[in-house]
Amino acid sequence: xxxxPKPKRKYKRRTERQKLDADCLELWSLCVRAxxxxxxxxxxxxxxxxxxxxxxxxxxxxxxxxNGICLCSGCHFHEHVxxxxxxxxxxxxxxxxxxxxxxETYRINYKYTIDDLVEIHRQLxxxxxxxxxx
Numbered sequence: 413x414x415x416x417p418k419p420k421r422k423y424k425r426r427t428e429r430q431k432l433d434a435d436c437l438e439l440w441s442l443c444v445r446a447x448x449x450x451x452x453x454x455x456x457x458x459x460x461x462x463x464x465x466x467x468x469x470x471x472x473x474x475x476x477x478x479n480g481i482c483l484c485s486g487c488h489f490h491e492h493v494x495x496x497x498x499x500x501x502x503x504x505x506x507x508x509x510x511x512x513x514x515x516e517t518y519r520i521n522y523k524y525t526i527d528d529l530v531e532i533h534r535q536l537x538x539x540x541x542x543x544x545x546x
Contacts, residue, residue, distance in 0.1 A: 436474075442540055
């Protein structure tokens, strides 16, 4: 007796906005890594990742390159484990004035239109070309 086959999983389709958002975040990450080239904490150039200084759920600053810092995977892990300790490191890298300005100014929720996301995508592509020296 053959058991019933498992039903196929139904995956939720991503909307155009979700696809553009994912593409913009990937471009943002590439730009931050191209700009910094090494971990801003330990100067490692192995397994680099882009980290948002102000949380990425605040949409107004989600794609701003100045809201990003390049970290190696080890430092990025430790940042998420103990963000208060890592706050001092970020302040050491970008300065307390800029850090406080970003925390006060960029904590805004905003909903981008698809046209906004297309323009952000185009701008991030241009920035990436400039940062890579193309």
